[in-house]
Amino acid sequence: MRLYRVYYRVINYPSLTRIEVMIVLGIESTAHTIGIGVVTDKEPYILSDSRRVYVPPKGGIHPRESSRFMSEVVSDVIKESLNQAGINIEEVDAIAVALGPGLGPCLRVGATVARALAIYYSKPLVPVNHAVAHIEIGKLVSGAEDPLVVYLSGGNTMITALLGGRYRVFGETLDIPLGNFQDTLVRELGLAPPYVVNGIHQIDRCAEGGKFIELPYVVKGQDVTFSGLLTEALRLYRKGRARLQDICYSAREIAYSAIVEVSERGLAHTGKDEVLLVGGVAASKTLRKKFEVMVSERGAKLYVTPPEYSVDNGVMIAWTGLLLFKHGITIEPEKAIIKQRWRIDRVDIPWAST
Amino acid sequence: MTYHGQVLSRGAEALIVLTVFNGLKAVVKLRIPKGYRDKELDTILRSKRTITEAKILTQAKELGVPVPSVLFTDPQNGVLVIEYIDGKLLKNLLNAVSLDKACSLMQKVGKYVGLMHKNGIIHGDLTTSNMVTVGDEVYIIDFGLSSFSKGLESMGVDIHLFLRALESTHYGRHRELFKCFLKGYALVIGQKTYKDVLEKVREIRLRGRYIEERKKRPL
Numbered sequence: 001m002r003l004y005r006v007y008y009r010v011i012n013y014p015s016l017t018r019i020e021v022m023i024v025l026g027i028e029s030t031a032h033t034i035g036i037g038v039v040t041d042k043e044p045y046i047l048s049d050s051r052r053v054y055v056p057p058k059g060g061i062h063p064r065e066s067s068r069f070m071s072e073v074v075s076d077v078i079k080e081s082l083n084q085a086g087i088n089i090e091e092v093d094a095i096a097v098a099l100g101p102g103l104g105p106c107l108r109v110g111a112t113v114a115r116a117l118a119i120y121y122s123k124p125l126v127p128v129n130h131a132v133a134h135i136e137i138g139k140l141v142s143g144a145e146d147p148l149v150v151y152l153s154g155g156n157t158m159i160t161a162l163l164g165g166r167y168r169v170f171g172e173t174l175d176i177p178l179g180n181f182q183d184t185l186v187r188e189l190g191l192a193p194p195y196v197v198n199g200i201h202q203i204d205r206c207a208e209g210g211k212f213i214e215l216p217y218v219v220k221g222q223d224v225t226f227s228g229l230l231t232e233a234l235r236l237y238r239k240g241r242a243r244l245q246d247i248c249y250s251a252r253e254i255a256y257s258a259i260v261e262v263s264e265r266g267l268a269h270t271g272k273d274e275v276l277l278v279g280g281v282a283a284s285k286t287l288r289k290k291f292e293v294m295v296s297e298r299g300a301k302l303y304v305t306p307p308e309y310s311v312d313n314g315v316m317i318a319w320t321g322l323l324l325f326k327h328g329i330t331i332e333p334e335k336a337i338i339k340q341r342w343r344i345d346r347v348d349i350p351w352a353s354t
Numbered sequence: 355m356t357y358h359g360q361v362l363s364r365g366a367e368a369l370i371v372l373t374v375f376n377g378l379k380a381v382v383k384l385r386i387p388k389g390y391r392d393k394e395l396d397t398i399l400r401s402k403r404t405i406t407e408a409k410i411l412t413q414a415k416e417l418g419v420p421v422p423s424v425l426f427t428d429p430q431n432g433v434l435v436i437e438y439i440d441g442k443l444l445k446n447l448l449n450a451v452s453l454d455k456a457c458s459l460m461q462k463v464g465k466y467v468g469l470m471h472k473n474g475i476i477h478g479d480l481t482t483s484n485m486v487t488v489g490d491e492v493y494i495i496d497f498g499l500s501s502f503s504k505g506l507e508s509m510g511v512d513i514h515l516f517l518r519a520l521e522s523t524h525y526g527r528h529r530e531l532f533k534c535f536l537k538g539y540a541l542v543i544g545q546k547t548y549k550d551v552l553e554k555v556r557e558i559r560l561r562g563r564y565i566e567e568r569k570k571r572p573l
Contacts, residue, residue, distance in 0.1 A: 168525070264366035294388070
């Protein structure tokens with residue numbers, strides 16, 4: 001670790017008063033979203049947020065196609081983000097980039113751009129873990145202080161909390177992530193893509209009016225598994241043994257209940273009294289309702305990351321990059337290689353109080 | 355039936371109430387309905403888990419594993435009354451005692467888990483919060499997620515969960531503690547099964563998300 005002098009620059013701030021701020025530009029490109037965000041260490045924190053999302057014509061995300069899309073649009077997104085922030089790239093104090101975890105070809109687009117910017121403009125480069133970034137932006141915008149974090153997205157399902165300077169994993173999926181589970185289910189049922197229409201996931205549309213039928217409910221300690229549930233749900237559908245809405249309703253009910261159950265276990269185990277939902281699936285109203293009931297029964301408090309920041313974006317990378325940069329964490333461009341399998345519990349969190 | 359007593363803890367699954375049952379100091383494990391899940395699912399889960407827990411506690415006791423005795427069950431209402439174990443949570447004790455002492459406790463835990471696995475009992479939620487020390491003895495409690503299985507997969511998951519619990523709660527010491535646990539475990543389960551289970555644990559861990567070692571997996 002090399003310590004950089006943390007310096008402040010005087011700029012024309014939105015309010016037109018001149019104050020000292022630190023500015024970080026963040027680059028996100030782990031899966032389907034190429035996002036560039038610019039943040040500062042003073043209110044309003046978020047100066048700009050530009051993104052483009054790769055939508056596959058059919059099926060799931062093909063990493064090569066997604067990365068091709070990203071390399072085509074990335075320069076536009078950077079320009080747009082800088083314009084929106086009303087700054088020149090010279091005014092940026094550091095470049096932050098998500099080096100993992102994620103899809104290799106996509107990560108490489110962000111990493112290449114970040115290294116190039118850092119070298120060309122002689123800016124320090126800050127390596128950011130995508131999962132940590134989801135949590136830190138969630139904390140910033142929701143106001144949670146020391147929450148049990150429930151991170152649910154297409155690629156991640158984990159219950160984590162800060163303990164001993166790192167985000168420790170208290171529970172996770174033993175096979176497929178929750179988002180992946182519900183996407184695969186509706187796809188195989190012939191209802192998607194698109195998976196989300198007008199902000200509502202296809203599983204929620206399909207589940208309307210459904211009744212409960214028994215499907216495998218598997219919780220192993222603080223971990224969950226969904227592949228057995230997926231297989232059985234699809235088997236019933238293919239054999240015509242159950243109504244579509246009953247399958248959707250029960251599969252969703254079981255998957256969400258299992259997540260809430262392991263989260264409640266996490267609360268009991270860690271003694272935390274805040275729950276923070278982050279990640280793309282956190283946008284689900286049905287899931288949020290279940291969490292609201294659980295935390296109120298426990299006397300805890302629920303924080304939910306607003307949808308715009310619960311999905312992948314550049315702002316979260318910039319914000320986490322800023323926190324890291326303030327603690328002197330940077331990386332040499334030649335060492336800034338991507339890490340597809342960069343687990344959250346491998347990252348030291350210097351701002352952790354416990 | 356109504357139960358009077360002091361609420362000992364509000365676990366994730368059940369309310370634990372300290373009470374007196376037929377003159378014995380007892381614990382009522384009350385699986386209260388969870389408002390967040392479908393009513394039907396809720397009823398199924400609560401009654402199934404109550405029945406399984408009572409069955410398994412009885413069997414474990416017969417095997418000689420220190421567990422609370424079952425005093426009364428009422429599956430429809432999710433009620434299980436068991437003996438009260440007056441001791442200290444292993445979770446709190448482990449970080450407070452010397453490594454030697456912690457090691458001998460862990461070895462004992464390993465022995466009991468081995469004994470259960472050998473007889474087809476999977477605890478399902480092995481954490482140090484679910485172990486109570488009374489003097490030199492370690493009681494295994496909370497069989498709420500337990501099941502019957504002699505499959506390598508189930509044993510592997512059981513051990514994996516315990517290792518993960520050690521990593522997240524006793525980080526810093528978890529390697530030594532796990533080693534001591536395995537020593538006791540191997541002793542009871544036998545070298546062959548021990549090796550198979552460990553291999554399974556390794557395999558299960560590699561299934562987790564973003565594990566570095568997965569890269570090195572031979573094709």
